[in-house]
Amino acid sequence: MNSPKMTLINKGIALKLLKRVDVLSESQSLALDIGGSLAKIIYFQPDGARRTTEKTDGIPKLCIDYLDPKREGSSLSVRVPELNGTLHFFCFETRNIEDCIKFISEHYRQNGKEKRRVRATGGGSYKYDKLFSEVGVELIKLDEMRCTVAGLTFLLTHFDHEVFSFLYPDGTLPPPGLPESAPALAECRRFVDARPDPFPYLLVHIGSGVSIVKVTGHGKFERVSGSTIGGGTFWGLCRLLTNCKTFDEIIELTKEGNNERVDMLVGDIYGGDYSKIGLGAGVIASSFGKVTMRKEPPPTFSNLRKAWRRVVCGTFWLWCDFMLNIPILGHFLRRLGLDKHLRSRIANIHFGKIFRAEDVALSLLRMISYNIGQIGYLNAKRYDLPKIYFGGNFIRDHPYTIASISYAVHFWSNGQTQALFLLHDGYLGALGAFLGGESTISENSYSEL
Known part of the structure; x- marks a missing residue:
C-alpha cells in the first residue's frame, strides 16, 4: 500500500538501519508511536507470513486491508533479504486507532507465545492501552521524549544523506x-x-x-x-475553515494558494519597503490582516445576482456532498476524486468571492x-x-x-x-521505540543480521 504522493522513508537508509537494529525479544515485529493526530507504525513481516499476493516493485504488500488508504494509510514497504522479510513504515490518523488495533489483532503473531507484547510510545500508548489489552496485546510503554531523541540521535550518528x-x-x-x-x-x-x-x-x-x-x-x-x-492547530483550523477532511487534502490545497490575498504585508501598510528597519514590501506584517480590511458589498442588483449565483452553486455542491454519504454511490464518487474537489468548493461558498480556501x-x-x-x-x-x-x-x-x-x-x-x-523525521518516535529507547547499539547486537 505505497503512497505515490509522499515518500516517508528512504529505502537505502532503511536497509542500513536494519543492519544495526537490535530487535528485542518481547516485540520482534512491531513498534508504535501513537500521537494526538497521527499514529506511526514500524512493522516487520517475515517471509512466509500471511499476506496479499499482489506485489509492488517485487515487494509483497502488507496485509493491512482494514486500514483504508483513503484514511491516511501512508506507507512504504522495503524488502530486506538480510532479514528474510519486509519492513513496513506507515502512518494514519489517530482517530482511526480502532482499525490499527484490529489490524494488530488479526495479523500480528508472536511465535510460541500466548501474550503479544508490542513496544509503544506517545500519549496514545497510555490513552488506548485498555483497547489494546482487550485484543490480547500488552503495550510495553517507552518514554516518548526518550524515544524521539534516541531516534534522532541514531540517525545523526549513523547515516549520511539523511x-x-x-x-x-x-x-x-x-x-x-x-x-x-x-x-x-x-x-x-x-x-x-x-x-x-x-x-x-x-x-x-x-x-x-x-x-x-x-x-x-x-x-x-x-x-x-x-x-x-x-x-494540530494548523490541521484543526483548516478543518474548521476549509472543510478538508485529511491532512494531505489540506497540503494539496496550499499548493494552489496565494497568501498575499489574505495576509497583510509590509507593502500594504507602507506602500513599499520599510527600509529603515530592513523590512521588504513582501514581508508579512499580519497573518490574515487583510480580512480586517474587507468591505461588505453594498446592496446593489449586481451584488444580488452574485449572491444568488453563490446560493445556486452552493446548493449544487451541498447536494454533491450529500451524495458522497450515500452507500455504494458515495464510494464510487470518492474513487472518481469528487470528495477532494468538493472540499474547497464548499469552503469557498462560505468565503464568498473575496477569499479562497486555498489562500486561507x-x-x-x-x-x-x-x-x-x-x-x-x-x-x-x-x-x-x-x-x-x-x-x-x-x-x-x-x-x-x-x-x-x-x-x-x-x-x-x-x-x-x-x-x-x-528525510524521515515523522518516524523518530517509532524508530526510537523500535530501538528500545537507545540511540547507541553495539556491534554484537546486530552482527548476525
Whole structure:
C-alpha cells in the first residue's frame, strides 16, 4: 500500500538501519508511536507470513486491508533479504486507532507465545492501552521524549544523506514565494554528513503541539520549552475553515494558494519597503490582516445576482456532498476524486468571492511555520545551541513548510543559524521505540543480521 504522493522513508537508509537494529525479544515485529493526530507504525513481516499476493516493485504488500488508504494509510514497504522479510513504515490518523488495533489483532503473531507484547510510545500508548489489552496485546510503554531523541540521535550518528538544510539553487534563502513557482525540494536540499558526536543540539519536534528539547549527549536531554501552536492547530483550523477532511487534502490545497490575498504585508501598510528597519514590501506584517480590511458589498442588483449565483452553486455542491454519504454511490464518487474537489468548493461558498480556501490554507501554513521557526531560534539563542533540528509529521517533506521554517530561522537570526531537517523525521518516535529507547547499539547486537 505505497503512497505515490509522499515518500516517508528512504529505502537505502532503511536497509542500513536494519543492519544495526537490535530487535528485542518481547516485540520482534512491531513498534508504535501513537500521537494526538497521527499514529506511526514500524512493522516487520517475515517471509512466509500471511499476506496479499499482489506485489509492488517485487515487494509483497502488507496485509493491512482494514486500514483504508483513503484514511491516511501512508506507507512504504522495503524488502530486506538480510532479514528474510519486509519492513513496513506507515502512518494514519489517530482517530482511526480502532482499525490499527484490529489490524494488530488479526495479523500480528508472536511465535510460541500466548501474550503479544508490542513496544509503544506517545500519549496514545497510555490513552488506548485498555483497547489494546482487550485484543490480547500488552503495550510495553517507552518514554516518548526518550524515544524521539534516541531516534534522532541514531540517525545523526549513523547515516549520511539523511540530514539537510534548505537553500534555493542559487544559494539564497528569500521569503517563500507562491508554491506553484517554488523549485523542487530535491534541488534545494543541502545534505550534512553524519558525525559521531552531534552534540549539543536543539530538537524542535512538531506534533499536535510543539516540544523543544535540548540534547547534550546520548540519553542526556531536557525539555526546555514548547508551544500549543503546532500541527494540530494548523490541521484543526483548516478543518474548521476549509472543510478538508485529511491532512494531505489540506497540503494539496496550499499548493494552489496565494497568501498575499489574505495576509497583510509590509507593502500594504507602507506602500513599499520599510527600509529603515530592513523590512521588504513582501514581508508579512499580519497573518490574515487583510480580512480586517474587507468591505461588505453594498446592496446593489449586481451584488444580488452574485449572491444568488453563490446560493445556486452552493446548493449544487451541498447536494454533491450529500451524495458522497450515500452507500455504494458515495464510494464510487470518492474513487472518481469528487470528495477532494468538493472540499474547497464548499469552503469557498462560505468565503464568498473575496477569499479562497486555498489562500486561507496557505496563510495558516505560513503563520504556524513562522511561529515555530521563531520560537525554535529563540530557544537555540537562549541556550547557545548551534544546531536546530526540526522534526515531526507536520513537516511531511512538504517543500513550502520546510522553506517557511528555514526562512523564519534565517530571518530572526540574521542568517547566523540554519534550520536542519531529516528525510524521515515523522518516524523518530517509532524508530526510537523500535530501538528500545537507545540511540547507541553495539556491534554484537546486530552482527548476525
